[in-house]
Amino acid sequence: xxxxxxxxxxxxLLGPGPSMTDPRVLEALATPPVGHLDPYLLQLYREEQExxxxxxxxxxxxxxxxxxxxxxxxxxVLVNLIEPGDSVLCATNGYxxxxxxxxxxxxxxxVDRVTRPWGEVFTVEEIETALKKKRYKLLTIVHAETSxxxxxxxxxxxxxxxxxxxxxxxxxxxxxxxxxxVKLDEWDVDTAYSxxxxxxxxxxxxxxxxxxxxxxxxxxxxxKPAASFYLDINLYANYWGGTHAYHHTASASxxxxxxxxxxxxxxxxLEVRFARHRRNGEMLWNGLVDLGLPPLIPLDHRLPVLTxxxxxxxxxxxxxRSRLLEEQNIEIxxxxxxxxxxxxxxxxxxxxxxxxxITRLLDALLLxxxx
Amino acid sequence: xxxxxxxxxxxxLLGPGPSMTDPRVLEALATPPVGHLDPYLLQLYREEQExxxxxxxxxxxxxxxxxxxxxxxxxxVLVNLIEPGDSVLCATNGYxxxxxxxxxxxxxxxVDRVTRPWGEVFTVEEIETALKKKRYKLLTIVHAETSxxxxxxxxxxxxxxxxxxxxxxxxxxxxxxxxxxVKLDEWDVDTAYSxxxxxxxxxxxxxxxxxxxxxxxxxxxxxKPAASFYLDINLYANYWGGTHAYHHTASASxxxxxxxxxxxxxxxxLEVRFARHRRNGEMLWNGLVDLGLPPLIPLDHRLPVLTxxxxxxxxxxxxxRSRLLEEQNIEIxxxxxxxxxxxxxxxxxxxxxxxxxITRLLDALLLxxxx
Numbered sequence: 001x002x003x004x005x006x007x008x009x010x011x012x013l014l015g016p017g018p019s020m021t022d023p024r025v026l027e028a029l030a031t032p033p034v035g036h037l038d039p040y041l042l043q044l045y046r047e048e049q050e051x052x053x054x055x056x057x058x059x060x061x062x063x064x065x066x067x068x069x070x071x072x073x074x075x076x077v078l079v080n081l082i083e084p085g086d087s088v089l090c091a092t093n094g095y096x097x098x099x100x101x102x103x104x105x106x107x108x109x110x111v112d113r114v115t116r117p118w119g120e121v122f123t124v125e126e127i128e129t130a131l132k133k134k135r136y137k138l139l140t141i142v143h144a145e146t147s148x149x150x151x152x153x154x155x156x157x158x159x160x161x162x163x164x165x166x167x168x169x170x171x172x173x174x175x176x177x178x179x180x181x182v183k184l185d186e187w188d189v190d191t192a193y194s195x196x197x198x199x200x201x202x203x204x205x206x207x208x209x210x211x212x213x214x215x216x217x218x219x220x221x222x223x224k225p226a227a228s229f230y231l232d233i234n235l236y237a238n239y240w241g242g243t244h245a246y247h248h249t250a251s252a253s254x255x256x257x258x259x260x261x262x263x264x265x266x267x268x269x270l271e272v273r274f275a276r277h278r279r280n281g282e283m284l285w286n287g288l289v290d291l292g293l294p295p296l297i298p299l300d301h302r303l304p305v306l307t308x309x310x311x312x313x314x315x316x317x318x319x320x321r322s323r324l325l326e327e328q329n330i331e332i333x334x335x336x337x338x339x340x341x342x343x344x345x346x347x348x349x350x351x352x353x354x355x356x357x358i359t360r361l362l363d364a365l366l367l368x369x370x371x
Numbered sequence: 372x373x374x375x376x377x378x379x380x381x382x383x384l385l386g387p388g389p390s391m392t393d394p395r396v397l398e399a400l401a402t403p404p405v406g407h408l409d410p411y412l413l414q415l416y417r418e419e420q421e422x423x424x425x426x427x428x429x430x431x432x433x434x435x436x437x438x439x440x441x442x443x444x445x446x447x448v449l450v451n452l453i454e455p456g457d458s459v460l461c462a463t464n465g466y467x468x469x470x471x472x473x474x475x476x477x478x479x480x481x482v483d484r485v486t487r488p489w490g491e492v493f494t495v496e497e498i499e500t501a502l503k504k505k506r507y508k509l510l511t512i513v514h515a516e517t518s519x520x521x522x523x524x525x526x527x528x529x530x531x532x533x534x535x536x537x538x539x540x541x542x543x544x545x546x547x548x549x550x551x552x553v554k555l556d557e558w559d560v561d562t563a564y565s566x567x568x569x570x571x572x573x574x575x576x577x578x579x580x581x582x583x584x585x586x587x588x589x590x591x592x593x594x595k596p597a598a599s600f601y602l603d604i605n606l607y608a609n610y611w612g613g614t615h616a617y618h619h620t621a622s623a624s625x626x627x628x629x630x631x632x633x634x635x636x637x638x639x640x641l642e643v644r645f646a647r648h649r650r651n652g653e654m655l656w657n658g659l660v661d662l663g664l665p666p667l668i669p670l671d672h673r674l675p676v677l678t679x680x681x682x683x684x685x686x687x688x689x690x691x692r693s694r695l696l697e698e699q700n701i702e703i704x705x706x707x708x709x710x711x712x713x714x715x716x717x718x719x720x721x722x723x724x725x726x727x728x729i730t731r732l733l734d735a736l737l738l739x740x741x742x
Binding site for chain 1: 378379380381382384386388389391392397398400401402403404405406407408409410411415438439440441442443445446450470473474477478479566568574575576596597598599600601602617618619620621622623624625627628696702704707
């Protein structure tokens with residue numbers, strides 16, 4: 001119960017998200033909310049949009065936060081872009097690439113996959129070869145695969161290949177946005193989505209999305225309305241902009257918090273923030289190597305914000321995770337799918353990415369691995 | 372900006388929702404969140420479910436809160452119950468009845484409507500006559516129509532008629548839950564959904580849903596997965612219960628707040644709470660009559676939590692609403708659709724339903740109507 005007698009535990013959140021929340025963001029969250037059409041909130045949206053454009057590095061007018069978790073952002077993009085029967089190519093090298101394929105199918109898309117084993121990433125050439133097989137409307141790819149810790153490189157070249165073959169590029173930036181470089185305009189990405197609770201360190205519940213000009217045209221020229229009313233991007237655009245027509249009762253509380261979190265990103269500076277994530281990632285990697293748990297992902301495509309140390313087969317990894325949580329209040333996550341039992345997933349995202357958290361984790365692991 | 376220099380205004384929220392939030396709920400909201408699979412959160416869910424069953428007055432095991440606003444609850448119910456080609460009968464006497472029909476169509480349902488002018492409600496006989504025309508899989512009806520202020524009576528008899536003709540009853544309780552009597556089990560309602568930010572007075576962002584045994588069977592026996600992954604109720608059930616399998620990153624913050632708000636509902640007592648809403652509704656009605664703005668809805672089906680006073684044609688109603696907001700920090704809403712310009716919508720929901728708020732509103736209106 002959320003009562004004084006059984007307060008929620010104070011966790012150090014080093015899993016794949018949510019990350020920890022800056023006290024200034026929690027303060028914004030707790031501000032008494034205004035209504036969803038209050039002039040104050042509509043003005044806040046304008047600032048939130050500008051801040052989101054800043055972190056996405058885009059000028060896309062259609063940049064806003066969908067009222068749901070990161071998965072709602074993924075679904076919003078697909079359900080608006082796909083009409084039944086459209087061909088969709090999904091690059092899958094982990095759980096979230098596969099989730100895009102699942103949702104693409106549910107939206108009525110004819111989904112083909114180009115695959116790589118979990119933990120690997122794609123070359124531009126293999127993506128282009130796959131694009132040649134059929135005329136695809138969409139190519140989906142994950143920038144930072146949360147299930148493996150792999151960072152997909154060469155997004156600009158992949159976007160170029162997609163466009164050459166007439167496809168739009170959908171980029172999953174759930175785990176990258178705010179932690180590693182994301183440059184939608186320079187890379188010519190058609191649409192991207194993310195989540196509030198990872199490297200942006202706001203509470204979960206909002207999914208930033210950005211829709212570029214080509215994708216916007218597709219959405220505006222649909223033959224039929226999207227299968228989802230709740231995630232209808234045309235209706236979102238009318239609520240955030242245009243006539244501010246009522247669509248759903250957006251949560252002022254979550255927008256206060258996300259906007260505050262985005263202000264803190266700007267205050268820190270994107271480049272400084274990326275360098276901090278990189279530096280702390282390296283500190284963790286070195287410590288893990290010393291413990292005999294080297295990262296699975298090769299350095300050239302290793303994600304600094306989510307590390308997957310390889311675990312010896314004899315290790316009772318679930319028990320160590322439980323002990324970390326119960327004895328030390330530290331959350332890390334297990335692997336899943338192809339990597340279940342083989343790796344942990346240790347996140348250093350946003351406010352969680354601090355040296356003292358890494359030290360606490362490594363000290364606790366040293367103790368537990370030696371007993 | 373949510374900074375010390377431009378703090379959000381402190382509004383008295385007397386619109387159709389969100390309602391105001393009890394400081395104790397805001398305190399819970401601001402508690403540092405745990406992860407979405409933390410044992411603490413999974414235990415909180417059990418309590419939240421019990422509390423939700425209490426306010427819905429049901430024993431339905433599948434009672435939980437969907438990660439989105441009330442509209443996501445509406446869509447979750449429909450997208451899981453409807454398979455393409457299913458016949459759906461939507462009783463529409465206002466905006467939200469019509470929204471159900473829109474979403475039903477988007478889900479691939481063959482939607483027929485039985486209609487009443489805005490502000491009126493249905494007799495059991497007209498519903499039954501409509502049900503006889505075709506074999507419908509679903510009947511949808513709105514308990515408390517937020518666009519008109521009308522309360523649909525005889526839900527038990529309507530459920531009986533639906534079942535007699537082989538249809539499931541979907542009941543919209545967005546504006547009624549926690550403010551007027553809702554008895555899912557006694558009325559034999561198959562599925563209902565609501566929203567966190569109305570008479571429950573939590574922040575927006577969660578949609579309580581409850582799925583009864585017949586509806587659950589339909590959902591479990593679907594031929595194809597639901598068109599939505601994000602709102603797939605089978606996956607929700609596996610996350611809230613069963614193996615607690617990862618589905619989406621639920622917002623611990625919002626669940627802390629909703630659970631706290633539900634505890635306050637129980638602390639007050641449902642009957643006492645309904646009586647408070649009724650008493651304060653009557654106080655408002657009397658004041659509005661004195662001002663020459665009598666409620667549109669006849670007393671026998673007038674909703675105590677949302678009142679729609681009739682406005683003289685010569686009144687510049689939009690200007691008065693602006694002045695209320697700007698000069699008095701009081702939010703009320705205008706009418707829309709068929710009632711645009713003809714009524715206001717004044718909500719007295721949850722924490723907003725307090726005599727001093729009514730006095731402030733009536734005093735402000737008296738001043739503005741006379742100048």
